[in-house]
Amino acid sequence: MKSTTIAAISTPFGNGGIGIIRLSGNRSVHIATSLFQRTHKHEKSEVTRQEELFVSHRFYHGKILDPDTREIIDEVMAVAMLEPRSYTREDVVEIHSHSGPVVLGKIYEKVLDAGAVIAEPGEFTKRAFLNGRIDLTQAEAVVDIINAKTGTALKIANRQLAGELTEKVVSIRKALLDIHALLEATIDFSDDVQDDIQNESMLGQLEQGVLQKIEQLLSDYEQDHFYRDGVKMAVIGRPNVGKSSLMNRLIQRDRAIVTAVPGTTRDVIEETLHIKGLPVVIMDTAGLHEAQGEVEKIGIKKTRQTIKDADIILLMVDNSEPLHPEDFTIYREIAEKKHIIVQNKNDLPSGNDCLNLSGTSQPHLCLKISALTGTHIEELKEMIWKVISGEIGIDRKVGIVPNLRHKRALEKCLVSCRRAGHAMIKTMPEEMVAMDIMEAIDRLDSLLGDHYRPDVLDQIFSRFCIGK
Structure with a gap:
């Protein structure tokens, strides 16, 4: 260097x-x-x-x-x-x-x-x-500070830069090393150790010093990663119902092309909107229907993947027309996800009722708007906020939030630890348990960067700007 x-x-x-x-x-x-x-x-x-x-x-x-x-x-x-x-x-x-x-x-x-x-x-x-x-976690916090979109995201990144996540991971790693030392002692001095007492002691350490702490970090990720990554919100529906017009209205500029020709949007377009300080990544998608050409089929395939990845769905229907069979098909596809039904073109005479689409007794999940005139757009933002805040528990204290790389390393560590615990319960050979414990330690080392692959480093630092 x-x-x-x-x-x-x-x-x-x-x-x-x-x-x-x-x-x-x-x-x-x-x-x-x-x-x-x-x-x-x-x-x-x-x-x-x-x-x-x-x-x-x-x-x-x-x-x-x-x-x-x-x-x-x-x-x-x-x-x-x-x-x-x-x-x-x-x-x-x-x-x-x-x-x-x-x-x-x-x-x-x-x-x-x-x-x-x-x-x-x-x-x-x-x-x-x-x-x-x-x-490595502190290095990642630097780019999170630069890219922070909210005050909460900035606080999370600063706590990570200060080493709070590192402290938690090091604490878990120490507990695993202590368990590994006990296993080594059991292997070396098997005649002097009562297996049942030793196993019970190690299982207690594994549960309290490792498993519970990893599960808490993973829980923090699931509940709070929205602050760092944003809430993913897909706008879906049949072609030409006004999805792109809604995106443009929400972000207050012409980002997506809007024409009277159905199927103008062929790719997923992303923009970030802030609702009460929380970043919401809006994803405008290709209209869902029976595709006519190869390019359109690719666009619809991307839309379906976007639906899977989304945290919340805005299903848009045309308020001026009777509900189309494709509206019902699309609704069945997203019914199990957090969603809001948006009846667009409220400036025209009404031709349907969204409750007939969802069969729900929850009218708060339906809203009539006009993307053209801006009618009820603020009410839509408030509805989005209520769905999001109910999902993530917006009023509670935010913990230390791992990023996706940390999450995957912690999940792999958790698998190894549970396998070790199962082996202890089954009184399997200590050598096998020790291998699982060492594998778990290696997962934490990769999280901290003690062991790293050059391609992983390149991927992490490619997110940075020049000069940092």
Whole structure:
């Protein structure tokens, strides 16, 4: 790692007050000093050696000069954070210049000419992980902070960055190591150990110190991952009932193409709407009917997959027409999921009643709207909120929320632990139980990043922006 010095523009492109170029690696200070001329109040304070230019964690005012022409590129502030007291545990330098595509681009070009290489997305945080400053869950929390769409999502990410999830996982791992040590002792000193007492003790530790804690983390994921990932809401129905018009109305801009021709939407279109601070991912889908062509069949196949993935369904029917047999077919497909029936085109004379579709005595699950005029759109948002908040228990305290990668690792760990517990109950050989316990420990190690595959790391850090 330290043989290469990376650099990136860490602030968004565009005009602004401050732009930041960040460097990390053993040549960061050398590269910065080759471009940076420090401002001095008195001649006798002139710095003569590069290593004297930067005191760690202190800002210096000066200018960036073109090393070839000595022309001033910009007036800047520069700061060095020397290893190990830096974000990456390498020498890090930040150059704070005026923000604009030309000036930032010019400084960045000179930094690269001086020997730095272009940083990959998330490479600074990846180095922080590989150099042992943070574990993998904390690295993921960084991107969650950047992408947080709500205050609650930000709190969850900050708690994860502070190491709360790590503490819980390490606690579970320690309990598993204790059980494994007992198993090893039983194997080595079998004549001195009463099997029934030992098994009972290990089963108690496994239940209280491991299984209950993993199950709680998985429960937290199921109930609270909405805050991080958003609630997935699919808008479905026959072609030309107004699904795309509703999406455009909800997000208040023309995102989906709307025409009088049925079947305009061929792919799933996603946008995020915030309802009372909770991100709701709206998925506009292709109309469900008997497909005529190959492209339409693909669109309908994607719609059905979207229905499976959705947390809540908006089933839209045309209020101006009698209910169509396909409306009933679609309803049967989604009846078991959380859903709201939306009767669109309320600005036209009514031709049906949604209660005839659902056969329900719950009229609060049906609403007449007009996506064209905006009638009852606010009422629809309130109805969506009630269904969502009832599903996730919006008023309760949010716990530590694993992400999907953590969830899968915890589920695999849980399987291994339950298999070990079953083996203890059946008084199977301790060697077999120990193998299951070690497998569970390995699952937790992969969660924390103690054991990792390069492709998994690449996938995680590809979510980051350049310069972080």
